[in-house]
Amino acid sequence: LFLLQKPDIPIAIKSIAKKNLSKSKNLLGKEIKILKELSGLEHENLVGLLKCVETTTHVFLVMEFCNGGDLADYLQAKGTLSEDTIRHFVRQI
Numbered sequence: 001l002f003l004l005q006k007p008d009i010p011i012a013i014k015s016i017a018k019k020n021l022s023k024s025k026n027l028l029g030k031e032i033k034i035l036k037e038l039s040g041l042e043h044e045n046l047v048g049l050l051k052c053v054e055t056t057t058h059v060f061l062v063m064e065f066c067n068g069g070d071l072a073d074y075l076q077a078k079g080t081l082s083e084d085t086i087r088h089f090v091r092q093i
Contacts, residue, residue: 009065010064011050011062011063011065012062012063012065012066013062014061015058015059016028016058016061017058018057018059028059032049032052035049035061035063036049036052045092047066048063048064049061049062049063071089
């Protein structure tokens, strides 16, 4: 379905229904622009946006797959974090 420049990496496809975007379509456009710019950095702590495909009903974001979850998931699971752990995350960011 999609031709990618890096076929050897696992991918995740995020599907966004356009009917849910009536008020936030401009925000999605800005987010996609930012993701494209950050993907050029190829930083180990940033998820790369590989391709963006738009149909009449959906926007599909093809991204590098990350199986570790995101920071919000981690914080919810762990609750309160130590100062050392927070320092570690801030340095990565």
